[in-house]
Amino acid sequence: MRTDVKTPTRQKEQLQRGTSFTVGGAVAAAAPATLGQALELLSSHRLRPIAGGTDLVVRNRKGAGIPIDIGDPPLFIGHLSELKELRPAGAGPNANAGEPTGSAGSRPAAAGSSSVGPVSIGAAVTLTQLQRSPQCPPALSIVIPEFASPAVRSFATVGGNICNASPAADLLPPLYAHGAAVELASTSGSRTMPIGEFITGPGTTAIAAGELMTRIEIPDTAADYRFYRKVASRRANALSKLSVYVAARTRRGQVQWIGIALGAVAPTVVHLPAADYDLFGLGARELVEAAPEVIRAYDAGVNPIDDQRSRAGYRRRTALRLLEFVLTEDLPAHLAAPGQGTDAGGGDSSKPSLPSSVT
């Protein structure tokens, strides 16, 4: 049961008892039984979708004993089985039914590799369900342990973290770096768009009235080099001051592909594919030479703010210093090291040490 993200049958039946509650002819709250019902309700009523609620409740709380007011009547979607599937991309709905290990349809994992191939994650999959799934993309499995706390992750959903569109959202940097896309559905059909187009600003997205986010499509995030630092006031349960995510695939001492993304240093995540592309094909020494140009591009791309968590200057300086560390020390050391080709994930004692100012 623990690795199966599907809704238990018992739970579904109970939810079917009440699909929507009306007060004076208007829908006051709705707990639909299916995604189809949810989309129907959303097309004809003013409702606010709520999945785990861990952000919405904090933002709208008024105090002890007072119910949460999220502006419009709630449309509960966190239980919908269609939004809780985690499957290999392209496998189609229910490809994994009854198979919690989820190997059906995915390409066989190479020995010693944590590659899970491209995956399609239902928007209401919780962080805990994702973390425990063998299909959790390695790009996200290094981020989730630093995402809030276990008791928040058991309700917080992948789709919620994306739709809230916080500049400091923990899942966003890896999703940008690897080119993830989101699927939006309404009664008139569905559309898919790149994550960077979906998020239009702090707290704003391209979602239209009547649409729900249904899935997150993530390409294969396998990488033999991966760096992630969330800089916050404490290791657990803290919002990020800034974050740096870099993944690279290398071969014979050269960068084949690299994706860089900086979080919480601009209104949205900063990911500059053209700058990253300039690093493709470079060896360790060339990478060190090319680094200043790329760091300048990211310097021009970030636009941090002062807030209660940090100052703009600290955010810019620290993010760029971490990027410099990756491009001039850590990744070159990885390129020069023998026996590359496994998903590193960190923890190698021979690695250069981080700049002390940010540890």
Place this chain on the structure above:
Amino acid sequence: MKIPFSLNGKAVEPDLNPMARLLDVLRSEFGLTSVKEGCGEGECGACTVLIDGEAANSCLVVMGNVIGRTVNTVESVLETPRGRMIADALAEQGGVQCGFCSPGFVVATDALLTAHPNPTDEQIRHSLSGNLCRCTGYQMIIDGVRTAADKVQTNEN
């Protein structure tokens, strides 16, 4: 509107606003005052309960999200041998002082031992990272959880 769910082993169906917080409902409708409101925003863990066996912050959970689910508070955790061992071990190791955070720690520890019956220190610290204690300095709580895990293992083998 009626919200059916299971609370400490009993089926209940209170008639409530579906946007009421589980924390408020547990305290005022069911008198379960072990569930504490500390911060009210998911930072402190004093309101931790088990929902379908997973630790959750009841201050962040609205009633519409517990329809058909299983909620357990420390009251029912303490009715299990493991729950009693956790509480006793915390007391034994000095992991309880003012006691405000203790129900949350007991519940979070119960969830930890479900996921990792023989946890490493790192797993203990990680699992309890969402629970704050302003009295003990944590080490005595970690020691209590370690003692509890060892006792549970011994009793089960």
